[in-house]
Every structure is written in structure tokens, then in C-alpha cells.
Amino acid sequence: MASPLLKIKDLSLKVAETKILHDIDLQVERKQIVGIVGESGSGKSLTALSVMQLLPKVCKLGGLIEFDGKDLLNMSEKSMCSLRGNEIGMVFQEPMTALNPVKTIGEQISEGIRWHTNVSRAEAEERARHMLDRVGLPSSKYPLDRYPHELSGGQRQRVVIAIATALNPKLLIADEPTTALDVVLQAQILDLLKELVADNDMALILISHDLGVVADVADDITVMRKGVVEETGPTVQVLKEQKHPYTAQLAKASVHIPAWQNRAQKPAAEPLLQINELNKTYNGRRTGFVSRAPDFTAVNNVSFSIANGRSVGLVGRSGCGKSTLARMILGLSKPTNGAIQFDGKVTTDLDDNAMRASRRHMQVVFQDPYGSFNPRKTVEWLVAEPLFLEDENLTRNQKRERIAGALTEVGLQADAMKKYPHEFSGGQRQRIAIARALITRPKLIVADEPVSALDVSIRAQVLDLLAKLNDDLGIAFLFITHDLSVARAITHEVMVMDEGKIVEQGRTADILDNPQTQAAQMLVDATPDLQQAIERRSANN
């Protein structure tokens, strides 16, 4: 049997005296797709960067990495440079920052071609144009002189893929290539990667935290945790049998549905939040002295209501206007026209002072548990912040009690208030964010992608917590998400938003099982479904 294209044996990685990767074994055959799955900190990205030899200098590697018969760990930097981009290409997670903002996409694609092949500039540009066509950015619409900022996230990821595959490498490494994209784009990019790999006889290492993504694509799968390979084998077998307890745990967490009693409750008569014909229009940007791009309507004539204690999902692709809508509800941005009525008051006419009472009853949890806290403040200060919205002045002890209460409610110890945000994990921080939202006893919490930055097992816990808060405290939720599995897990109703409009709304199960509009259909189809993927793949085998 021929030797594998990539062979990793007993790979270890140390930073100072701390071992981060432990005896990693991994094999990739020619033309094979290997999925690496793991939660954050599992070492899956570091393994990929070890193959590329692009680790920070403090990392010390041991063991063996053999690519196409060559020993990469003992290779000179010069030979590595001629390998990178030429025989091994890599695609990264964050398309918004993966391209140099001051260089055109044409320069960035043709640069690698010229570096490795010595072809003329004109020929390299011709090949760059061809690559753009190939990744779905036809050069008639996306000429080479476009800058990255003129493209959307999905388009930029296509450019990164064009760069990585321009020289037809033997191995493509894609590190969470779709995590930052919405589900529809994710499906498109995964299809593109599959096509490229099949057409050009490439092997692919697909790294993801999402079992559903890998299940659909990979021939073999490797499950990692904390720098150790837990299990490896053919994808269908590994995921169907789920012999390894950690694999089983991951699979279970990724389809987790919280125990939630409130599911069938009837909506109350009086709506808590009532949105009437809400619009938000942004002026087009200037294109000359008098000319402007056409105005952009981010939210277009949206009306809906949320009853007390109900949990409502707002789903849609990125850029569909869901965050703009949320900002208007929270009073963070003024609608162009239309009315928002909350708790019996029309908040759209209120000034900041008059908004206080409404703000107290309406809190928010954001997506990023890292960026939404001031790192120099203690948890006590952070959680207590919304208390200024209370009418009465609380004493220090009363405040402490409220903080301790909120922290206990979200499953943290009361003495967590003495610590700083960096002392907590991502999941714990999201609990702190929820505690901060809870402290004023709100009637509505607007949660903007509250679990999409979290690992699946933590995500399951946070979903449980949110379900419990809805059950125990009767808090209404507006969940903004592009992830239908979140909507399915924890909402009574769901609204599908597309290009500023709400195109479909109704009971969650009805909409998700039987979408009527094309927008909803696309979302449902694109959402990775682990169970379905396993069934489909085993049927094919």
C-alpha cells in the first residue's frame, strides 16, 4: 500500500514546560477528506498550524509529521516556504480579517501564483481570474481590482479559498472555514470545498467544532479533546456507533433540547411587546459630490408582538436586518418610522430618562462573552450595572444580595462576584452576562446569538439555563439567531426575516418542519443535521 499523503505520529507540542498536544496521531490519504472535531482548546487548530509550520516561536514540537514522504519537522524554513501555498493550502476561520485590506483581491491571489511559478504578471492575473470564476466570483462581476472591504464575508471566504487552491495543492487544510458565516453560506462554502477537492484530487482536512458539518463531508473523523486524540475512524462508523463516551457526549450535546415545561402555554391576551410597521432606512453612502448610493432599508415594515412569558425566535441570514431590529427594540437606535410599544408604553417617543423604566424591564445578552465585559471591573460591578435603572436607591448590602441572587440563579457561586471576567471560561461568562440581564427582574430579555460563540456542551448548559429562567421566572425571550437548532430548542414561535422583512411567522415546529417561503426553506435546508447526515451517509455506504 502506498504511503499516506500526510502522516502525523506522536506529535507533541510544548509551550515552555506545558504540554499542549499529547502524542497526536493522524493520517490523511491522497484525495481523502478527514474531519477533525473538537471543542475550543482541543488542539485542533494547533495541529493544523503544526503541519503548516506556522506556529508562534514559543511552541516546541516533537514527534513526526511526514508529508508526501518529506519530514516537515526537520525541514528548513526555505523548503517549507516552497511547500506552503504550493503543495499545502490553508483556509482560515475569520474571512473578515483573513485578507489584507490594502491590497486588491487580484494582487492577493496572483501573488502566490507568481511566488511559486515564476509566470508573468499577466499570466498570473489570468489564472487569478480563472480561480475567481472557479470559486463562484465571476470576473465580470468581481474584477481583480476589488478590495476586500467591497466584498461580504462569504465572498471573502471564497477569495481565501481561491488563494489556498490556486496552485492545486495536494492537501488543503480548512480551519473552521464556515464558523463565521451564516448557515446558507456555510452550506455553499462546504459544497465548494467538496467540489474543489473532488475536481483537483486534493486531500482535505476539515476542522470544525460542529459534528453536523463534518458528518456530511468527511471520510474519516478524528475527535480531539484537550490536546489528545480521543477517537479516530471512518466517519459513519464513529458517529453511528458512538462507542467512545466523549464522541457520544459531543453528539448528544449538539442536538440537545432542554427540558422545558413551558412549551405548550397559551399566549396571554395583552402583548408585552408590540411592534407596528417599523422601518429603518440608512442613507446611501456618497459616491460623488451630489450622487449617493440608493438608500438601504434594513428593516422594512415589520410588525409583530410578543406576549408575556413567551419565547420568540427571530431567525435569518446575516445582513437580513435582525440585529438592527433588536437595536431599535432596545432603544439603542431610532427607527425611521413606526412604533414600538413595550409594557403598555410607546417607547419610540420616549427620551432617555423616560426610557429608564422600560429599560429596566428589558435586558439584553450579547453573542460575545469576551467582548461584552469591561476587563478591569469585578463581576460584582459588572452585574450590578443595570441597577442604576431602579427607582429606589439600594444600599450596598441590598445590592450585594441582589447580585448574589442573580449569580445563584444562573448557576454560579455568589462569591464569583469578587473575581474578574478573565477568571471565567466562555460559558461562565455567558452566565454572568445572563445574571447581569436578570438583576433588574426584566420581563423581556433580548438575546442576540447568545450561544453561537460557545462550545456545544456549554451551549447545551446555557440553553438549559435559559429554558429554566423562562419556566421559573416567566421571562419572555426574543432570540436572535441564524441557527435553527437553537430556535427549535427553546422558542414557542419563530419569525423568519429576509431582506428587512418578516416573511414567515408562526409556531416554531410548524415553520421549521414545513417552511413555506423560499427564505425559510433555504435556512432549513442549509442547517446541518447530525442525525440526518448519519442516516444519509450510511444509506450510501
Next chain:
Amino acid sequence: MAYYIVRRLLIVLLTLWVASVIIFAMLQVIPGDPAQLMLGINATDDSIAALRSQLGLDVPLLQRYLNWMSGMMVGDFGYSYTYGAAVGSLIAERVVVSLPLALIALTLSTVIAIPVGIFTASRRGTATDTTAMAITQVGIAIPNFWFAILLVYIFAISFRLVPAGGFPGWDTGLWPALKSLLLPAIALALPQAAILSRVTRSALLDTMAEDYIRTARAKGLTAQHVLWHHALRNALIPVLTILGLQFAFLLAGTIIIENVFYLPGLGRLVFQSIQRLDLMVVQSVVVLLVASVILINFLVDLAYAWADPRLRREG
């Protein structure tokens, strides 16, 4: 792009106008009557009144401002009685010293700082880097007038390579004139270069940690190539900002340095005029200095747009 430039230009004009109003107003509230001061305490009320009307001080404030502005538009900066000369010609004489001095200093500081920044950034953590950064630390800490005196002591007095002070005039030839500007320019430039090289270094290091640098490395480009072709232009944006800000400090520095080196420049002119309460001169020179700072920052704005295509499309 055209829109961007025109918009910046309008901002330049607006800033200039606001600055002229502020300068004019500030000089009005300075205590002391210039006519009185010029004629001494024994002057009669009549002669003071006569001089006031000659200086144009007897008309209402707004009229005085308009006269001053409309005069400057046509190059008439007024007449200085303490110097007994037109302010315009006083300034013209001085500009030929101060402008070359500032430009040489600015060029010198850029030419030193950017290579040092690139060099140290590409050798981060090595002994070279640490030593260079320690030197820049000292450079920032040393006041430029003290450094100027040190330079004079070494190069003018000990080695007699350049004159210790004074300016022979451009008509004595390019080299003698340049020679007398050399030490003051170095004294002005080095502390600025120290700051600028640290900024360049840290901007480059920040840029080298960006995702797109990793993308470029994954293409197979060498670390050096990535530094020059991908990181540098991105890192220039904060460097340009500091450069624009430094120019104002450079002009302020010339006032001190010109006094140390007895250079007949604008700095000395404004310093002496303030002492003599020669408002006409002070007003005009300060407006000129402000205008040059605004102009440099306009050029910095243009350089931003060159460095960063994202700025070109927005207003």
C-alpha cells in the same frame, strides 16, 4: 476620491478660519496697549492716539479683524513699528531659515525612524532590538535644547566641523547655509525620531499579528517578504498619524532651537515679538504656523487615502 480630497480641503479652510478667529481674539485680551508700549511711558495721549490710528487699533474689533484678514489675502500682513518693516518681508526673511530647518528635521526623523522601526520589529526580542529600544527611550527623555547644547559642544566647539550658531544666509552658498542648519535639524529630529521609531516598531508588530499576515505566510511567502509587502503599508497608518502630530511639536521646538543656535527664523521672530507686544507680527506668524500644521495634516489625510483604500470611498 475627488470627493474625499475636496471634503478635506473644505475642512482645511474651515479650520484655518476658526484658527484665525481664535488667534485674533486671544491677542485682543492680552493686557497692555501696543501703542503705549511702543512709545514708552512718557508719551502724550495725542501721540498714542495718533499711533493707534496708524496701527489701525482705533476701529471696531470686527473691522480690525476684517482688515487683517483681507490684507493677508493679498499678501499684506501689516506693518511692524518695532521692526520698522512690513510684516510680510519680515516673515519672508525668516521663512527661508525656518522652513528648510523644519523640512530637514522632518525628513531626517522619518528617514531614521522608519528603518529603525522596521529593523527592530523584524528582530523582535533580540539584543539588537533591546539595545535600539533602550536608545530610543533615552532619546525621548532628553530635552532637545540640552541635546542641542551637547551637539554644539561636540561638533562645533571640539571638532569645529560646523558653526556653533548663527546663519550666514543662502547667498553665501548652499553648503555653508546647510552646514549651519545641520546641528539644529539634528537636535530637533532625533527626539522625534526616537518616538517615531517606537511607533513604527509597535505598529508593525501589531500588524504582524493580524490574520491576513498568516494568510500571506500560508501562501508560502517568507517572513521578510510578508513584512515588506503586507505589513508595512498597513502599519504606516498609525505612523502617519504620529508624523502629522509631531510636525506641530517640531514647529514649537524650532522656537527653542532657533534661540539656542541664534538662527534668524520664525521662532525667534515670534519670541521677540511677543516680548515687544508687536501684535501684528505675532498674529501673522502664528497664523502662518497654524496654517502649516493644518497643511501638513491635510497631506497626512491624503497619505491615509493612499495607504488605505477603505478611506477612499467614504467622505
